Amino acid sequence: MPPTTPFPVFRFAPSPNGYLHLGHAYSAYQGAEAAxxxxxxxxxxxxxxxIGRCREEYVDAIYExxxxxxxxxxRPVLRQSARFALYEDALKTLRGLGVVYPCFATRKEIIAAIEDSGVALERWPRDPDGALIYPGLYKDLPxxxxSRLMWEGISYAWRLDMEKAKALAEEMAGGPLTFLEEGTGPKGETGRLPIEPELYGDVVVARKDVPTSYHIAVTIDDAAQGITHITRGQDLFYMTxxxxxxxxxxxxxxxxYRHHALIRDETGRRLSKTAADRGIRELREAGKSPEDVRRLIGLEAAL
Known part of the structure; x- marks a missing residue:
C-alpha cells in the first residue's frame, strides 16, 4: 500500500548533463507547488x-x-555520485535473490542475433522508449x-531476469503488483494500475564499471529520502x-505516482537537452521573467 504519512514529500531530480529547459521548469513547478x-x-x-556526461557547471546552473x-x-542536496556503494549493495541483494545475470552481449551482437532469428529488425518488439527488446543472449550460460568470460575480464552488464523477478516479487507481495497513479499516463491511464514490466524485457540494472542504472539508483534514493509522491513527466510513466x-x-x-504531460514544441516534439532546446538560462539572458516562463509552460498564478 502507498504511504499514508501526513507529511508528503515531493522531489525534483534532474541530471546535470545539460542546461534545464522549459520541460524541466514545468516538472519542478509541479512538485514544488504540490508540496x-x-x-x-x-x-x-x-x-x-x-560520470562521463555530467558536469559541475550544469549542477551550478540547475541551482541558479x-x-x-x-x-x-x-539542504543538503543528495548527489547520486556519492552513493555508488549503496547501489552496489542493492545489486548484491538482487544477485542473492537470483534475479539478475551478467550479459556480455554488445549492441552489434544483439542486432545480429535479431537478424539471424529471421525477424526483420523493424518488426522486432521494442520497449516503451523505442529500444529493441533484449533477445536473451548469455541468459542461461553454463x-x-x-566463469571463463568473467575471468577474462570481458565487459558485461547486469540484467534483470524480468520473468523471474516479477514472479518472485508477486510471491513476496502475496499477489499481483500494482501502483497508484494520481496523474495520467500517456494513454490516459490513472487510478490503481497493474504492472507490466515485461514491456521492457530484461533491462540493464548495472554495468561492470558503474554498479547501478537509473532503475536501481532512483528506486533506492526515493526510499532513502522518504519520497511519498513521485511527480515526473509521462516519458517516465512506463518505467514505474x-x-x-x-x-x-x-x-x-x-x-x-503523479505523471504529468510533457512540454512540447510547435511540431508536437517533446523538449530535450540532446536537441539543444531553448533553456531557462537563455530565457534569463533574453530578459524574460519567471512569470514569462510560467506563461510559456501554461501555468498562470505565480508562486
Missing amino acids: AREGGRFLLRIEDID DLAWLGLSWE PREL HVHRVLQVLLGLPEPI
Missing part, C-alpha cells in the same frame, strides 16, 4: 551517476535556474562458461512498472 499546497516537503536531487524561477528546496518490481524485491515502500 506547498499539501503542506509537504520539496527536495532536490542531483542524478549524476553518468531553479532559484531564479522562485523555487526553494531543502557456470563454467560464465520496473521500479515497482525493484521496490518489492528490495523491501522498499511504495510511493504514489
Whole structure:
C-alpha cells in the first residue's frame, strides 16, 4: 500500500548533463507547488551517476535556474555520485535473490542475433522508449562458461531476469503488483494500475564499471529520502512498472505516482537537452521573467 504519512514529500531530480529547459521548469513547478499546497516537503536531487556526461557547471546552473524561477528546496542536496556503494549493495541483494545475470552481449551482437532469428529488425518488439527488446543472449550460460568470460575480464552488464523477478516479487507481495497513479499516463491511464514490466524485457540494472542504472539508483534514493509522491513527466510513466518490481524485491515502500504531460514544441516534439532546446538560462539572458516562463509552460498564478 502507498504511504499514508501526513507529511508528503515531493522531489525534483534532474541530471546535470545539460542546461534545464522549459520541460524541466514545468516538472519542478509541479512538485514544488504540490508540496506547498499539501503542506509537504520539496527536495532536490542531483542524478549524476553518468560520470562521463555530467558536469559541475550544469549542477551550478540547475541551482541558479531553479532559484531564479522562485523555487526553494531543502539542504543538503543528495548527489547520486556519492552513493555508488549503496547501489552496489542493492545489486548484491538482487544477485542473492537470483534475479539478475551478467550479459556480455554488445549492441552489434544483439542486432545480429535479431537478424539471424529471421525477424526483420523493424518488426522486432521494442520497449516503451523505442529500444529493441533484449533477445536473451548469455541468459542461461553454463557456470563454467560464465566463469571463463568473467575471468577474462570481458565487459558485461547486469540484467534483470524480468520473468523471474516479477514472479518472485508477486510471491513476496502475496499477489499481483500494482501502483497508484494520481496523474495520467500517456494513454490516459490513472487510478490503481497493474504492472507490466515485461514491456521492457530484461533491462540493464548495472554495468561492470558503474554498479547501478537509473532503475536501481532512483528506486533506492526515493526510499532513502522518504519520497511519498513521485511527480515526473509521462516519458517516465512506463518505467514505474520496473521500479515497482525493484521496490518489492528490495523491501522498499511504495510511493504514489503523479505523471504529468510533457512540454512540447510547435511540431508536437517533446523538449530535450540532446536537441539543444531553448533553456531557462537563455530565457534569463533574453530578459524574460519567471512569470514569462510560467506563461510559456501554461501555468498562470505565480508562486
